[in-house]
Amino acid sequence: MTASQKYILTLSCPDRVGVVAAVSGFIAQHQGWIIEAQHHSDELDQRFFMREEILAASLAISLEQFREAFQSIATEFQMDWEITDSAQKKRVVILVSKSEHCIYDLLSRWQSGELDIDIPCVISNHERFRKLVEWHDIPFHYIPVTRETKEAAYEKVMQTYDAAQGNTMVLARYMQVLSPQMCDRYRGQIINIHHSFLPSFVGAKPYHQAYARGVKLIGATCHYVTEELDAGPIIEQDVIRIDHSDTTADLIRYGKDIEKTVLARGLRYHVEDRVLRHGNKTVVFR
Amino acid sequence: MTASQKYILTLSCPDRVGVVAAVSGFIAQHQGWIIEAQHHSDELDQRFFMREEILAASLAISLEQFREAFQSIATEFQMDWEITDSAQKKRVVILVSKSEHCIYDLLSRWQSGELDIDIPCVISNHERFRKLVEWHDIPFHYIPVTRETKEAAYEKVMQTYDAAQGNTMVLARYMQVLSPQMCDRYRGQIINIHHSFLPSFVGAKPYHQAYARGVKLIGATCHYVTEELDAGPIIEQDVIRIDHSDTTADLIRYGKDIEKTVLARGLRYHVEDRVLRHGNKTVVFR
Amino acid sequence: MTASQKYILTLSCPDRVGVVAAVSGFIAQHQGWIIEAQHHSDELDQRFFMREEILAASLAISLEQFREAFQSIATEFQMDWEITDSAQKKRVVILVSKSEHCIYDLLSRWQSGELDIDIPCVISNHERFRKLVEWHDIPFHYIPVTRETKEAAYEKVMQTYDAAQGNTMVLARYMQVLSPQMCDRYRGQIINIHHSFLPSFVGAKPYHQAYARGVKLIGATCHYVTEELDAGPIIEQDVIRIDHSDTTADLIRYGKDIEKTVLARGLRYHVEDRVLRHGNKTVVFR
Amino acid sequence: MTASQKYILTLSCPDRVGVVAAVSGFIAQHQGWIIEAQHHSDELDQRFFMREEILAASLAISLEQFREAFQSIATEFQMDWEITDSAQKKRVVILVSKSEHCIYDLLSRWQSGELDIDIPCVISNHERFRKLVEWHDIPFHYIPVTRETKEAAYEKVMQTYDAAQGNTMVLARYMQVLSPQMCDRYRGQIINIHHSFLPSFVGAKPYHQAYARGVKLIGATCHYVTEELDAGPIIEQDVIRIDHSDTTADLIRYGKDIEKTVLARGLRYHVEDRVLRHGNKTVVFR
Structure with a gap:
């Protein structure tokens, strides 16, 4: 002790x-x-x-x-x-695709001890971050996902997660819609970062949607994953100011800063048991 | 000169x-x-x-x-x-209902010269602010609106606006949906403050919608009014942080501060000719 | 009850x-x-x-x-x-000089019931807001302050405050440095809004100081008044972004929006007994 | 082309x-x-x-x-x-000490191409990040600095910078006060991130100073380094809200998120030639 x-x-x-x-x-x-x-x-x-x-x-x-x-x-x-x-660290499995900002950010916080968790493994549908992850002495599992192999792939993800004794799954810009079965099985364990200020711009390409609507702020939302797309309990959100001179590419770039910060905050609240679910809402004791 | x-x-x-x-x-x-x-x-x-x-x-x-x-x-x-x-001040007609925060705020800015406009008159569907407005030596027109008299009432609003030689109409929490005819006739002249961070929570009772969804920030949007409800070109937006402990009443209270600030900023951009419309978006040269 | x-x-x-x-x-x-x-x-x-x-x-x-x-x-x-x-409303005496934004804002919040206080009177060293205040059926006391009459003037302010049975004194941009005696006598009762993000830019003309230093954000600070100028316990602060194109006049204009909002928040915390002093700091239970 | x-x-x-x-x-x-x-x-x-x-x-x-x-x-x-x-990328030499957040963040942005620069080398007074930097195929130079060897160490830093043909030097939480000679020689080339909202809390341990003063927001400042400590032209700043429940350790943790974001923004403005110096201020064309 x-x-x-x-x-x-x-x-x-x-x-x-x-x-x-x-x-x-x-x-x-x-x-x-x-x-x-x-x-x-x-x-x-x-x-x-x-x-x-x-x-x-x-x-x-x-x-x-x-x-x-x-x-x-x-x-x-x-x-x-x-x-x-608190001596029993949460076992957080990170799922990542090809965007670098969240995975670098989480590894940085984990490496410095700021984020007091174990990362038993990282799972990705791309090989891109294998070396970076392995350099941190964390096992990396490449599980490709295609339209045809989705079911088998998700089965493998679940096996990997279970084998790693994970109790929190972080979708660090994983860019795949999980199966209802997975959402149900790990209810309250799966944390996603969505790149819009929900409930605005649900689904694909939210920055393109934001650009088209001409909003003056863009945001990101960290939430628990449920069966309904981008509709789970919100843990944390934040926004950043943009203007007419910003292209969609600029929005994406600005958005990354918000996404990684909001995900890191939301994850910290979760692993420190600061989030209590209440229906489809959350009580967050910061 | x-x-x-x-x-x-x-x-x-x-x-x-x-x-x-x-x-x-x-x-x-x-x-x-x-x-x-x-x-x-x-x-x-x-x-x-x-x-x-x-x-x-x-x-x-x-x-x-x-x-x-x-x-x-x-x-x-x-x-x-x-x-x-700039020597030709914009003639801004303010429409108000029963909420005090925007009308007090606009009068304060006008009275001090910060908002360099003429206010030829204020129109309201309630008598509540007659005395305040008249105390500022601004004519006050009471034009009640009911479901049955809506068309006639709007006709009277338009006559009053035209008679006052208005060139900008501000809906300072007017809480009435204008007729398509009015939207069309004064395209680019009507500025509304909507009490949500659009496109989230279009329509009635946005703070109740925000509370129900469990968002962690609420906002307000200043936009040009078009036929489609709350879908016109956005001029300005801002947000404020809330949390689980805030009731709908708290959201309404916090929201007022954002609403009046966002409306004042948007209106200033408009009257200083800083807003150029571009399709359903705006270029705002601040 | x-x-x-x-x-x-x-x-x-x-x-x-x-x-x-x-x-x-x-x-x-x-x-x-x-x-x-x-x-x-x-x-x-x-x-x-x-x-x-x-x-x-x-x-x-x-x-x-x-x-x-x-x-x-x-x-x-x-x-x-x-x-x-809570049935015993706080008795808040407002001291104001020639700036309109805070006094309009406080009256608006009081008039709508948002700010659940009594305002037994307003004191000013200028006549400017007499009519506005009296229109709200609040007694207005004109107590001019000059370098020579300062002592006598403050004596009169204290008598007026005491006679009004005030228990909170708000300096709503009063622009006068109170005497040490006054600060001491009403310790924990006097709330000031300072137009900078303290501890930056203590004292006179903070917006000019901010302009000269080239900061990229300006702010305002609501604090309890103590003998040492602008050094009392901070209740609330906020900031707004500016840039190189903003003149000192722009800073003053932007700053007003922050000042009135920060003062209103700080005052609300105080009158709802949410502020506990702890040395020269505050615990604010929002 | x-x-x-x-x-x-x-x-x-x-x-x-x-x-x-x-x-x-x-x-x-x-x-x-x-x-x-x-x-x-x-x-x-x-x-x-x-x-x-x-x-x-x-x-x-x-x-x-x-x-x-x-x-x-x-x-x-x-x-x-x-x-x-724009085809001639800026050659940015990063100086780092023992804090991980800025170096991880800059490497992440460089690796993804978001930050369009060359990093000819990283210099540090500690060995801590050698492996991480070298893993990114960037040369790492360990140049220890002690009170006695400071002059010789800085001489070596300058030689290394010159040999690398650097034209921008980033102090990514380097935690050392540069010599006046260095400041002068590379005027307008050295960018520092200071962990306070300047001009508040100049010098050492700004988060401890902020905690002691009881401020309600903390910030970070990206500025050009000049002879006078923390007094050079400000490029970018930002803040984050804290409250009484946050310890100095919490402030340090929150502050890191602001520091890395503000540094990355300021550096981007600099390498895209968006910053024009004007006396001790900057014009930043974002």
């Missing part, structure tokens, strides 16, 4: 008097030192959301004991809940 | 060698001192756009003479062109 | 295990429904900050009883604490 | 009637097709700035002939001027 090891408790439940008191009372009773705490009450749905970072070393009981003892509170308040251990 | 009086030449034409040389040669020949100059070549459509601010006092010929003499260049290069005089 | 009436509990204390448990246990025990809750642990200073919005109608005890009963917890944890009632 | 090869003419001169006419007349006379044109008149200093992108293939004369023929106009109008050829 290191000095900075943390347990992260996230939960949601029907809102009622006494939730915070019960949870914080339980943590205090076991000497848990809370480093960070965030709450959210959804007025419309009367649902309560909570995230607590507890210093692992402060807790008088083990994680297993916490899980066992907390169950009665969870049951009483009908909680969806989870407690994770 | 004051020291700061300016003539503003705007034009567009098929792009070819020699346009700038011809125009700037003409201006130089008549001693015109260019304060500000902007060009834009649309590569796709091979069309050229230009805006020049000429110090009125520097020009050796009158505005009438300029117009006459310039015609041969305009014809040679097949120009759409116009030259306006 | 209205359905939306709230009590707002704010506190800070040395950080230790059990603070949240004690406070939330107390509130739950008295049936308090928490609408909004925010915590912050300052790692460096080991100090804990908390803000809770409690639905007034849900609480089984009166505000007086809450205050009395809570004292033992407050003492045990060495808390600085306060509980306020 | 490729279809996209361009000549870029940049100039500045005392402002007077006829500059644009003379320049554009000259270009038109030689059949030059202008792709992009920007002007700026500095009112205060009565100085005129201009940048024209001419399609190389359109010009009826060679670059050498252009240079010769244009000289008479340049003399007449007392121009500082230059015409460059």
Whole structure:
């Protein structure tokens, strides 16, 4: 156990008097030192959301004991809940196609330790980034995708992901529409970066769409992948100003800066268990 | 003629060698001192756009003479062109409903001279702002609009606008869909502020739509009104960050700040002849 | 008591295990429904900050009883604490000079109910806005300030503020440096909008300073006033992009939009008891 | 000569009637097709700035002939001027220390062709990035710098830069203060990224300074290096929002995203000859 090891408790439940008191009372009773705490009450749905970072070393009981003892509170308040251990890094499998900006950016953040994850492997439908990825001592799997081989290819992607014990799949400009089966199987695990400010410009060539419409800002959206194209819960978005003098090529270039930043932020929120799904929306405790 | 009086030449034409040389040669020949100059070549459509601010006092010929003499260049290069005089203030008629933020903001900018326009009158379908407007010594016309009286009401709006010799109509959160006839008659004169980052959330209750979709930024769009709802050429847009804790009421409140700023910027660009329409898009020479 | 009436509990204390448990246990025990809750642990200073919005109608005890009963917890944890009632609107006295943008903006927000405050009076060293203010049925006090009469003038300002039972003083581009005595007497009550992105460009003519330095963004800062000029705790800041083509006059014009927005946000945080001072910094629970 | 090869003419001169006419007349006379044109008149200093992108293939004369023929106009109008050829890539030497974000980002943009430059070598006072750089087939020079060896080390840096025929030196978080001699010798060639929104927080540990002051936004500044620390002409700046919950470590992490983006933008403006120096300021024709 290191000095900075943390347990992260996230939960949601029907809102009622006494939730915070019960949870914080339980943590205090076991000497848990809370480093960070965030709450959210959804007025419309009367649902309560909570995230607590507890210093692992402060807790008088083990994680297993916490899980066992907390169950009665969870049951009483009908909680969806989870407690994770920061020492167990998330295993993030990156899927990439031919665009360089997101993969370089993620590798840079991983290499410096800023992004505190394991990358068990990178999967691509092109060979382009094999050397770069392998230079970082990360296994690289080339799984080509054609219209005809799509089903088999996705099967292989899933096998590779499972074999790598992945628990988060990042589509770092993968440019392929996943099968409904895959979306369903890994619900809440697949993170995509879409190169528009959703819900504007769903689907293919969003920068061309943006150029045609004459918008004055373009954006990018990091979201969970669901069966419906580009319609999953949004985790993070950002925009950048453009003007009439910018061609589609300029939009693409500007957009890359937003895409990689938004993806990195969204991924960090996800791996730090800061994102709680609520229907097709997200609660993001930054 | 004051020291700061300016003539503003705007034009567009098929792009070819020699346009700038011809125009700037003409201006130089008549001693015109260019304060500000902007060009834009649309590569796709091979069309050229230009805006020049000429110090009125520097020009050796009158505005009438300029117009006459310039015609041969305009014809040679097949120009759409116009030259306006900053001493002739635009006559801006404001249409407002019950929201206060845009009307207060426009009056504030007009009162201080920041927005260098005439406001011959304000038209509203509610009496709410009569006193405020009249306190500023601006005529206020109450023209109620109901489903049944819509046609007659719009007829009266047009009469009032024409009688006021308006050349710009600002929908400062007017909340009424204009008739196709009106859109057509005053093409390029009607400026609307829509309370979303278009093309997201067209139509009614955009903040409710934004809340339902769970976006992480909301925006506002200033655009020319055309027959198709919220689909006219965009002049200016901006956004503001929100998060899960914001209710629809919060979105509305945050949105107001963006709306009034974006409308004021867009209107300024328009009245300073900085906006050139190009199909359903705009060239904005800021 | 209205359905939306709230009590707002704010506190800070040395950080230790059990603070949240004690406070939330107390509130739950008295049936308090928490609408909004925010915590912050300052790692460096080991100090804990908390803000809770409690639905007034849900609480089984009166505000007086809450205050009395809570004292033992407050003492045990060495808390600085306060509980306020949203039904008791803050009394905000606005000081203004000759710039129109902030005063129009504040009046607009107050008039629409967006800014839920009382404005017992406006004080100015110029007559310029008397009519506008009085048109809103707010008393206007003209208190001229010259180099010679400064002391007497400030004395009169303080008397006027006290007589109006003000508890917040807003310098809405008042353009006068207050006396140390005033700063001290109303510590934590006086809010200023400075027209630069502090700590850049302290003091006079910040836009001229920004122009001379050639910065690419300009900003505004809302802060509590302290003895040291423009050095008090910062509540809110924002910036806007400029470029080489913008003159000092353009900077001033762009800056106004930022100033009024930043002041309005900062003031709202203050009157909703969202700002907790921590040395020369602020914790802002948005 | 490729279809996209361009000549870029940049100039500045005392402002007077006829500059644009003379320049554009000259270009038109030689059949030059202008792709992009920007002007700026500095009112205060009565100085005129201009940048024209001419399609190389359109010009009826060679670059050498252009240079010769244009000289008479340049003399007449007392121009500082230059015409460059986009086919001659800028030779950019990168100096780096131990921070990874800028070097990864620049390599990514260079590798994809987004940043159209040659990188003849990378110089560092640490071995950390040798492998990454060499993997990209770029020579890496380790030149350690200590307090005692500083003079000799800088001598070696200059020799290496000269030997590599560098014409732009990028301090990509190099973290060393260059000698006045170096600043002077390569005036207008050295680009630094400073991790604060200058002029705030000059010098060492700006994020710690920002944290201590309690600002609500942090920024980064790309500027030309001059003798005076962090006081050279600013090319580009940007900011990001933070709040009370962010530690200095968080500021450093957020700041990296701004630093690399601002550096990349500033460098692009520089290598595309979009930056004209004007005293201690810049005209940036984006």
